Amino acid sequence: MHKVVLIGAGRIGHIHARNAALHPRIELAGVVDAIDASAQALAREWNTTVTTLDAAMADPTVTGVIVASSTDTHLDYSLRAAAAGKAIFCEKPIDQDLGRARTAHAGLSGANMLLAFNRRFDPNFQALKARLDSGAVGAIETLQITSNDPAPPPPSYVAVSGGLFKDMAIHDFDMARWLLGEEPVLVYATGSCLVDPAIGELGDVDTARTVLRTGSGRLCVISNSRRSGFGYDQRVEAFASAGMVRADNVSESTVQLWSENGIATDRFQNFFLDRYAEAYRREMDHFAEMLDGAPAQVGYADGVAALALAEAADESMRTGAPVQL
Amino acid sequence: MHKVVLIGAGRIGHIHARNAALHPRIELAGVVDAIDASAQALAREWNTTVTTLDAAMADPTVTGVIVASSTDTHLDYSLRAAAAGKAIFCEKPIDQDLGRARTAHAGLSGANMLLAFNRRFDPNFQALKARLDSGAVGAIETLQITSNDPAPPPPSYVAVSGGLFKDMAIHDFDMARWLLGEEPVLVYATGSCLVDPAIGELGDVDTARTVLRTGSGRLCVISNSRRSGFGYDQRVEAFASAGMVRADNVSESTVQLWSENGIATDRFQNFFLDRYAEAYRREMDHFAEMLDGAPAQVGYADGVAALALAEAADESMRTGAPVQL
């Protein structure tokens, strides 16, 4: 059993605590949170103890750390864990600031660190990737990533989110890099405020389209909206030389209703914790593999690269010109 | 050009007139109808002339006859056309009475006669048959035929229809024979009046389930209702030793509406003249092949066999016991 300590007892911390505690090869050895009551409650739920960051780092039997605290602490806690020689499971994003993220290069680029972009672990997107990798449709040429949230977040969240590109499209930039098999060299983005004027008043957009171009001319479009109106809309179409592979949305059930109004199928899953429940389990399973000795599938460098694309998209939108990377 | 005369200027006669007139190898050489105004109007529409049955039979340049008159005349007109050595395109059913239909054996079993079961010519069901014949799914074992009309006919129609099995399920009995590749030897049927009490008062049912069993044990279920509530519901599932082939309903368009209520696709086609427009064209094309010398794909013997199954189903429903054939 690998002993692992969790830092952060918030919403996503609860998910990771459960998955760690139930994993057959992981022992949830402690919970750290600035709010003691939160740490206590979560520790009690999974029959473990409250601990501190210092104690966790100093305990040689703890071989892994899950960083699920607020975004501005991801780098610091990861650096401390790396320095202590522990495997790291760090929530996305690596940081909101590209410059800051890059300064951690010395400390993190060699670490055994999972940067937990959940979509890479979603069964549907993994199945899509497997089809592409199998060669069944030839070489990838273009990519269409659709990523719309069910409903916009409150303005208070938007204000500290880092903006649509760093907060929301960051997932899609990582997906693009993962699936295109080549680094983007050009970014063009444009955005509008069509959903909620309060978002526009904060200087952000709620609707955007981004075009990425790789060195060999592969093209990717990312479509984002803060509000779909019909559930969690997370789809990918990968066009290749001998066909297309796509992953569609996930429905709440397989039920259809046939009536004089037409054929109605069930709604799409609406909540990201439902939509990605299995992805979070697979993240933890991959962390167990890393604790067994396997290399991380996605790490510090990927977090930085996605953030660089987000900053470039933001710059492109603000200047109106494509940005070379 | 093959000169063909049409007998019957009613609704289905209009369909066949159009398809004959537009066929590149057929000339619509005349229209016959007991109601002169109907014959005149249809002849004018397709730039041909009104004629009589006697004249058509006596004209040696007329090599084909389309029998689209009322059901009780199908046998007589087909027998006359056969005696005159003409190719015959006869609407289904062959007759409402099995005994009568069998008396025509001497005259029709050797005729160049198409009994026009339209579903055999539907592109979807033909595609299904082609998949089965290709061997892609192995040998057929069971069959599920769903055949529901959008809405019940008026009681006046039901009264002279011959009952649900001879009027409606007759198509499905032909489909079963066509797809099972083996003759049914046992029929069990049960029915209810659930849709329109007026149908029950006429001694008929509007809802039925029929089970067919072939000599080698292949099983087929036919599901019929006079009212689907959602359009023309004509589906087939053919289960075979290495998979299943099915043909689904036809939608009015490919449009989908995604909203908070779920995913709504367009309605199914509702009217049989829309649903089977292409089937009627392919029937005429096959008739042209017959006029060129090809044998009919479905003829007198098939009409009699389907009628025998309909009578057996009717008997089974009335006695409550399976009927051996």
Place this chain on the structure above:
Amino acid sequence: MHKVVLIGAGRIGHIHARNAALHPRIELAGVVDAIDASAQALAREWNTTVTTLDAAMADPTVTGVIVASSTDTHLDYSLRAAAAGKAIFCEKPIDQDLGRARTAHAGLSGANMLLAFNRRFDPNFQALKARLDSGAVGAIETLQITSNDPAPPPPSYVAVSGGLFKDMAIHDFDMARWLLGEEPVLVYATGSCLVDPAIGELGDVDTARTVLRTGSGRLCVISNSRRSGFGYDQRVEAFASAGMVRADNVSESTVQLWSENGIATDRFQNFFLDRYAEAYRREMDHFAEMLDGAPAQVGYADGVAALALAEAADESMRTGAPVQL
């Protein structure tokens, strides 16, 4: 926390042990199994102890018993648990013999007993039932239940299974009763051995069609095969006066591959423990509700009624005549 003891540490016992242990209101207080090593291993996995039937029954703090042992023990263990005043979670079927099952009436008809027909707890079938109950499509008229296993079981299993109707279609008989909202009064069944000759040599069939008829004339067809060739094929179509509701199969992912060969979507789930994983969780959740005081949604009487239909179907198949209930 409700203390619950599990009897039976086999494959399905492992499922229920996990779901009980992880349920927030249930404590898995012990495991009973005739094979001590099996009981020990399962108890260790969930941090509980091995106990005996007698000890469990005698312990007043144990308020619930899960009967997941072999079918021939279901009645005895349930009767003992009922006599001890405990809530019962009993695996299906109630028994293989209708006469025996009926003798337990005095002991079990008043018990707080869940007979765990898993499909009633499947999210898809529950969603279908909810649509029907909502009145959105009017009153139910007919039902089509398709229930095909991916591949046939070994002959050794078939030999002790009780036959296709009691072993496999028993689920579908329960579904029919649940969804039709009325008791069947007539059963007709026919079956064949088309999949595996070894099944026929054992006197059983591997392919069957059953027609049920209720008192008011509602009709239900159950289609069974021991081998679909394409995965777990569990579908329901419920036709009602204003439309149709159906529940379809569950795919392994949402991935599609579009190529010159057509559009390929992913396979259906193949293994019942995957297909019904959530159903088993919901069963346990319902058991927790029963322990809280709620009545069982499906119990002893339902187990007997489904078994009676299975025996009637078996009789109908063997005699060739419909059976009145």
Place this chain on the structure above:
Amino acid sequence: MHKVVLIGAGRIGHIHARNAALHPRIELAGVVDAIDASAQALAREWNTTVTTLDAAMADPTVTGVIVASSTDTHLDYSLRAAAAGKAIFCEKPIDQDLGRARTAHAGLSGANMLLAFNRRFDPNFQALKARLDSGAVGAIETLQITSNDPAPPPPSYVAVSGGLFKDMAIHDFDMARWLLGEEPVLVYATGSCLVDPAIGELGDVDTARTVLRTGSGRLCVISNSRRSGFGYDQRVEAFASAGMVRADNVSESTVQLWSENGIATDRFQNFFLDRYAEAYRREMDHFAEMLDGAPAQVGYADGVAALALAEAADESMRTGAPVQL
């Protein structure tokens, strides 16, 4: 009956000849073509005569002209027909040169002229437009137009095509204007040669992504490839404030094959004359409405506007910068 003369007896001329000849309110009164044999053959097929442009223009009983000749003659023949006071059915595009197209403004902007963008008449896209216009999903915000040909044209065609944007995406620019309900004010395009190097050698691209932005910030992405690898890929997704409407590809049949490899549905229609057969019929029906006195739904100004977008996209791709309109 409206007498109409057809100019151009090539492939698309054959389609329009048939639809005109079969239309109940149109008489195909003559065929004009520079190649006499072509004109003769087509005239014979539809029982009409060969005529000349001059004779057609001079004949006061001819009230409509179909311009289906080569692109470089569209403007001249349309101007002559307009000057002669005839209704005009002109194939797309209006011309390959925006400057030239604009010089015809005086002659054509007031003409009774249909510029035949076939997709506006496709039943699926019309159904999508009707859903949007019904207000069922609120106000449109963004649009995704996917438009991929099955396979690339020969280089000889590409050489004279005017390039991907004017030849292929011109349809999509018209669709964008039709559906967005607002004029684009900004165009950004990027393209690659990924499919056929011969296309790149001609200075053209075979793969492109175009982003349009309207005055109020609505966004549209157009995805084009000269080769899908899986058939005619013509789809639209229109995202609006209360949901999304989309039109999907058209399959060759409704047949599915379920096997251990997954669920395979039939191929998409591959040939534009099949895919848009009904659209061409509806174009002719609309032309009959125009001859009856109705205004054209799409005319000269639309042809110029689409061409202006194509030129802007071409410029954006070549300069690498967005183009303001």
